[in-house]
Amino acid sequence: MTDSPAAGSLVPGVLPGTPTPLGASWDGRGTNFALWSAGASAVDLCLFAPDGTEQRHRLEETTHQVWHGRLPGVGPGQRYGYRVHGGYDPRSGLRYNPAKLLLDPYARAVDGELRLDPALFGHPADGVDSAVPDPRDSAPSVPRGVVVHDPFPWDGDRPPRRSWSDTVIYEVHVKGATAAHPGVPPHLRGTYAGLAHPAFVEHLLALGVTAVELLPVHHFVSEPHLLRRGLTNYWGYNTLGYFAPHAAYSASGSGGGQVTEFKTMVKELHAAGIEVLLDVVYNHTAEGDHTGPTLSFKGIDNPGYYRLDGANPARYTDYTGCGNTLDVRRPAVLGLLMDSLRYWVTEMHVDGFRFDLASALARSMHDVDRLSAFFDVVHQDPVVSQVKLIAEPWDVGPGGYQVGNFPPPWTEWNGKYRDTVRDVWSGAHVGVRDLAYRLTGSSDLYRSDGRRPFASINFVTAHDGFPLADLVTYEQKRNEANGEDNRDGESHNRNWNCGVEGETSDPDVLALRARQVRNLLTTLLLSTGVPMLTAGDELGRTQRGNNNAYCQDNELSWLDWEHVDEDMRAFVTRLVRLRRGAPVLRQEAFFEGHELPGTGGTRDLAWFAPAGGQLTTADWFDTGLQTVGMYLDGRGIRHRDEHGHPVLDDSYLLQLHAGPEPVTVTLPGPPWADGYGLVLSTEYPRGAPPAPAFLAPGPVDVPGRCVWLLRIERRP
Template structure:
């Protein structure tokens, strides 16, 4: 063993794998940089003392070396030497300690200071780099030993058509949970705690979609305002679980804790999907800090402006765009995805601003290298893949345009459902598409209804309770004079802005929340709930709480709407028990042989007739009946047997006054049983709940789920 870290002999090592790989006796370090002139590996003692070791070997643009006696827990970073000429896109600066892009764990916080920046003072474009050492202000990578006992872990493998997604923040989910021990609140262990898992199981969700848990840091402009990046869409390490969500420490223990969380959720039958941000990094634009990629190989990792390489092509609105057209960057992305599947056992990914990953030159390209590599990868192609199908660049809105294998956040679903329940006179034509899996978007390329991830709210925007309480955003706490966040939210406050004691307004708001949720959970496709919407969570009208790591964003377990929770669990239970409500194939609208003329799908006017061409284009129509015949399901069970179910009539009425609807009689039905009505707080109608075909008054702004009754 060396007498001191400075005496360690650096062996040649290997260019693969990238990152830090411990073999039981030594650790191999490998870093890709095409333009570096020299690379220093920097090892740090517990007290922060730094020891630099020059990597002498380079193979295919990978700098590498093996250090005997260095093992798990070792903190390290890199200093990369090369030209500094922002006008040419070169930003090498050995004064800046750089995080290994392949780091498996990260230790330490980012501290705001002028040394974070590669340029001196305000001279952003000056050809002279800043010489101040950034090491005291930036986090370090950690060498990790990976020996988690996965024995007994079984991935739930839930079929897409059976999936119900719960979008949740790893910290905010349990920070206020009274039954989670204080030391575990806001952590991976908190998510795995039986009290939180029991809530997920009682609710009936099958997958959690975690907001970013790749290690991230806060933007300097937030730190200057005394705020932090709460959502986490500011990634620095694509292999490292975010250290602040660990209850056990940041010396590699966060890796073990994350795996234990996954194993516990799997044991409960719940899949883990990660929201991943491969479109940009935490280094921002040309004025941003130098933390990793910018100093390792600026032009190799980022898309630089062709007319001015000192600037970045920004399709993300976050200052930079990773250049996945380049093989080393595409390899980084794929290596990261495979790592999280094979080593961390996650079950899928939701890709933030996925359109940015699919841009070849400028346009979004369905045949881009990104799609090709994902499609052929034997690991990544087998997990759940969800695209946020837009970015902020020209032509970036690509809902319905991703290729097979991919599902998509259906922004058109959100907009249509919000329009309908806010009272906009948009008719029912678009609503019919959204209720039945959006065949207009996903059928032409062979995808199925579950390509549509249906949602009404998400982390970004109003909560569902706020959607029916506020018409104007209340983002003053963000420190941007309420200029941030979406101003056109397709919402309605039920006649009063903000909280009120008026019982009529409060009852209407509660019903409107149930209407939105009933629509979501009774639609064909994959429903996504936003954590807390089932509890009545409010953010006080803040619709862009990305920087609010406090009670504004955390789920309030002390103000649970028990009736609303019971309503959501009831409707999800019905969905789970009813294949006709979660079909795997698109409806055909064809007659079903032997039924006397019923169809697998039919649409009814409140007057009782099936909708005709004029009705479909009537923008004043606010009432529609959706008939689903359980005898016409076009998929088979695992043994090849035809699947059949009860038949249902779902009545939607978004108008402000009662309406008489005519429930269709034979051959459609001999009678109906009320199963769900949003008129009631838990959705359970009073008994008896059986009605005959014919006219029936429907209350304003209401959804009915009626089970079809037939004589033997």
Template sequence: MSTSVVENLGPTVQNVPVTEATAAPSALDTGLTLGAVVQTEGTTFTLWAPAAERVELALIADDGSQRNMDLAHTGEFWTGFVPGVGHGQRYGYRVHGPFDPAHGLRFNPSKLLLDPYARAVDGTLDYSSPLIYDSSDGDSAGHVPVGVVVAGSEPPPPISRPVHWGETVIYELHTKGFTKLHPDVPEHQRGTYAGLAHPSVIGYLVDLGITSAELLPIHHFLTEPSIAARGLPNYWGYNSLGYFAPHAPYSSSGSRGEQVAEFKAMVAAFHAAGIEVILDVVYNHTAEGGFDGPTLSFRGIDNRAYYRLGHGGTMYDVTGTGNSVNTAHPQVRRLMMDSLRYWVEEMGVDGFRFDLAVTLIRNERHEVDTVDHPFLAEVAADPVLGRVKLISEPWDIGPFGYQVGNFGTPWSEWNGKFRDSVRDVWRNSSDGVKDLAYRLSGSSDLYGDDGRYPYASINFVTAHDGFTLRDLVSYDHKHNEANHEDNRDGTDDNRSWNCGVEGETDDPAVIALRKRQMANLMSTLILSTGVPMLTAGDECGRTQHGNNNAYCQDSEISWFDWSLPDAWSDHLGLTRRLLALRAAHPVLRQWHYFSGEPVVEGGRKDLSWIAPHGGEMTEADWYDGNLRTLGMFLAGDALRATDAVGNALTDSSFLLALNATAETRQVVVPDASWAPAYEVVLDTSNSMVTEVEAGATVPLAPRCLVLLRAL
């Protein structure tokens, strides 16, 4: 194999040693700033490549020509200062060393490699070229994306008032899809960071009652070659390549560093409106795919360090993507921690949701370690990350990969059990109401035994992955034909109910039932203790026409239809009203677990479970597998909360009652020792009278949820 595929101009740059250490410096102790750092007279480039024999920096001109120069070897690092190089310069690396795939060594200097610390990425991947694979000696330059030197700039202003976990309402959205069809956004800005920053877009979120926008992946990502071969893109973005670089195609202003400035301006606009920005981050795998995937960055720099390997140099995959990042290696964890801190300190973001987070806590033997994994310790001890929100998706597809409830402080978690329990109850497939009670009250069975609070539970009924809320009540089966995989992709465990007809219908009775079921699901989500996460469009009837795996649909299937807020104004109004109720009443968003006992002397229990007969639930009621009717009394005079100066807060008391059966249920309202009477605040069936006396027997309509405020 050739050791140099373009003319090497030699060490024409001043190589500046960063350390005088005589021994090879530790990967964590050098103090070197990795990546391309712009200085007054030029730029210093530093790459970690401990097993490399030689590293060339390739500076790429606008016409595609290259100027290559050798970097100086400093322990495990390669570094050099290049005078006259600054912001906007494109570059890559060529890393020399042994090529022995059976032993995990994949060095190949014919492959132009992206700097793992690149602050911006320019260019696309040429899926038709065999030169992107290390099985070819041909030069991959011109066929792969490259890094861009980016000068430092001021971070966005912080949010004026930090959002406490107890007040948080998360809205999961796609950066492109949310504004692609927005009529108020200028056409050239639709689907971009600038589009998200448009006042009409932010105003919609503010009016809805959202506190935190969670963006599907915006780390620079690529489409997998196998998906591109079907003529489709990776739309969701769960295929990262650049962990410091905002995805360039989401920029309306350019890809030579402009994407960085545009992203910062977007964050500033959200912060000015009081909305946090949370990033969905994918550190569990990279865009280089499996053993036979393209060589674009990490594989050619140090394959054995960056990836989990099996026998014979194969990739150990617990993500379903072909590779898994090796967080057992300290320098790989350093990359992740540096990336996280960069997005907080320089880019202004307020939190992270970690995709397939269990992969990140597998040890050197690939075993899950929820107690002593160094990644957990490093995150918990980091002062920068200590001030932002951290959310895990607590599973992967490997052995013992389902770890809901096991991440501990300071983590919140996607609560998959909440999703499953709420879906099962409302489709009348649950085993009674015992599990539902845990979910309504903050899932103390999952998070109450390790010092966490109810906001450790990120409650959701839908997410990007799966049916939308409208599709959840309209389809029993997935309809993924547009993905060109013969409908084999996507889960079959949808826990959905089509209300008697598969897909769209003109039947007014079915339409009315579906809308009521949507109202029931949305109300249960927002009124439950914990942090609600809404999926963009669920508040106004967005549909993917039964596609439950729209990861490759950059089309109307996935884009937000901005005609829906008017067409579904009733459901949108309900969602706004629910979020306003939650914001106005601390008793509906408590951030301490309930004790089931009086919290203040002479007060009522903070939480009481009410059976259909009007008394508290008995043991027999809890183990009645056919019971689908439940009341939840929240005492506003038993709040464990204080105002800004330490005064005890009180609130109204509420009774939430639900009937998930297909029949009307006669239920007894608790007697006057609870409250003398109640005002009906919400009724998804619109059938109950406006006021109810204590002790009265009232009909609870089929498949409905009612919220009553004590008078």
């Protein structure tokens, strides 16, 4: 990108073209350009030569608020943007300024980086709400769209189509996955091609995960406040282009090759039996608040794209904590969102989405509305409704915490699961009542509206917060490297440092920390619902106490392949294998707690106190109780396989003890069991007892802070 493109005179010769589809569409002989703007008075299409020279074409045709035109001879690889004319009156919400080059919201690829410059801003530096627009040309400092034509050979691509009950999600950052992987060629590290490289795919397969959930891959830019501090946005929750794969993750360059590379990655992961889910950010954009840059939507139609403050339209309604909120109540914005989702399913072959701050999308006026237009449109869409849909069911606005309130067919990040499991293992006296709900699919949250246990996406850690190794090492965040005086990041993490803050060489503390990580992972992977692992937790990855590493694009955030905790990796692999081989641990229907005919009085689900009897009402409300046995009878599974045959499975007793000291528990005898085989114990670094252990019914000693998985044995 050159520093000083030509001023760009208007060039005649634009044919009328068509208002659909939106974006830039090549037909083999020319390209049709179409841009929605309800309030513009004129729109200039700007084409850029390789040397940066700009040529402007006035789009004379408008149809239903869409400005359109066709240019013969313009084809794939052409860089372009728009300049939109109209009123500039921030007090009325109008921010049109043709001095600012704007990215097409429908651009399929993006070229160039955002460079911090005063010209990015639509207002003069000395007057944010001035009625005088800033006259400086932003073109040298902003990304541009690229005309793309990619007839990708999808032949043979077979999406795995995993059922929810078979799904194990691996949340991972495209760059961070392989940026430091020695088995990936240097030129492919940190790219889409790197993620699909056999060295990384083999790790996924060995681990047993069935889906990768990629942190944002829609093209994003870094916030000005980060650029001023010499940092960048690493996580990617600052979207600018909802159709374009992020160019910096491509080993193929940014001239459209990123589209082919992304598709190749999807096809390779599908061939390995792994689904691809995208973390998508439709709640806000990279343009921030009224002080933010003018890059696309703000200059195309500010009141048409954003929710403005009714009392002061110069300001934005911010339900996201990021400065602005997209106004999904408006048909053009809702259409943009749905067009984007369908594009990623039909053209890019992804298998589902996780919606960041999804409550912001559900707001009709101020409240979160379960029947908002967004939900209605998604539910009836023949494409989007058929893929995996995951909501992050909260935003930062009033009433935004909506765990359990999203309608079918949505699943949800279960924040209550995370909080409960952390509380239990950090030593908080919370009893076992809430834990019982979380272990069995959270029926209290998801049963009433007809959803099933897999509506609960269970997780203990995510990209946002401490990784598991840090969750048991630090109680105080250490975010100084972010340049915000350690004010950012969550201060209440529901965790315990095992008695020593930070790194230590004490072998007893290290052993306890490792066991606590195993306890958290075991609880996660043996709970009913859909487990989500955070990439690196299986490797022992640390962020050295930083619990908000969103701006740390370095070794602090990347997966560390040099210092791998091989015991932990083997432990997680064993857990996932156990889960996959035991249908009773991943049920598709909620437990009933009813007696099973012909079993002598057992139930599909039962809860046992340490003394051996089933939990009493007093036990359920005893906040000091830290020990519980969960009995799961495999003869009580109520779903059938694809051929209609009942699914039968072994029965198990999960014995969980969060107290610090060993405890004597009484294993129940007949009809519950004639004996027990110890399948897994978090007492051991890799989970496997040193020798096959048979335990008779009766008293046994369970170590402090330990989980046992016991297979029920019955006499013939």
